[in-house]
Amino acid sequence: MLAQLALLFGRLSLLAVGGVNSTVPQIAYDVVTLRHWLTPAQFVQLYAISNAAPGPNMMITTLIGAHMAGVAGGLVASLAMILPAGTLVVIVSKFWDRYRDARLRNIIQRALLPITAGLVLAAAGVLLRQADTGWQLGALSLVCAGLAWRTRVHPLWLLGGGLVLGLCLG
């Protein structure tokens, strides 16, 4: 299991263009559809817990690892997710300043923007499909999306509101 976790997240590490959220559809496919480690409901709930906890949003990998193989699983999944990308960034940052105004750098940056947008939209699609099992939850998601998009309200308020609303609806 530890080797599987290392392989899965190590592979995803270098594909996480524009952040960990880009890989959410792929993580969901790997751990829910393909391997049946988690149900769709469990996946989106673990994702939500990782959002409600402090720390970067890569904590979803820690949670999945820990869910599958305890503390060792959490550590292995996290390291697999951060080490390949981290090593790459350390190497590239040595050259980064030298190419500050390079045309190539601008071209790559501009090319990645719409890809990141598409990937995070897809992540939202996957999570919405798993989370919204009724119209009330769908409406809750849309309101949160609108507020997160257009206002500067702190995410914790939205998550807390969702939690309380879920309790009331149940």
Place this chain on the structure above:
Amino acid sequence: MSEARLTLAELFSGFFKAGIIGFGGVLPVARRIIVDERRWLTQPQFNDLFALCQFMPGANIVNFAFAFGARHRGLAGAGATILGLLAAPMCIVMLLGGAYARWGGLPAARHALAGLAGAAAGLVLGTALRIATPIFGSLTNVLIALGVLALVLLLHLSLPFTMLIILPIALFCSWRRA
């Protein structure tokens, strides 16, 4: 960058603070600590290094910790920033995961978690729209974003294949406009 080399303890403590109080996104907190409070970087220096971390694969703020730590103290520096950033959140999230495994099936917890999940999914949609807003002005970019969306969501293409198809197209379009 010309700033004085920070000690391992300084690197650890700065990123520890960012990790532990950074709810729902560490970036704003990290920026405040590094630029405003400790003056380790000026705002333009911070923006420049963060731009690199955004455009490299991986978690942006984790990348930032790697690059910043390595600039000051090499491998040990990167270890100090990463440990500082992740140690506490990882412990907390694993405790929460343990609680979820133990009590997540109780009716009240199930309902609360369903609401939490609905809100979290909405948050990601909001974030996605925030990222996508600047590209609405360019038809090419909108088509590329929609292409990615369709490949992943409708055709269930894996991330490596999606990148293999889309990246050359996006690079070509970006190169032609340069």
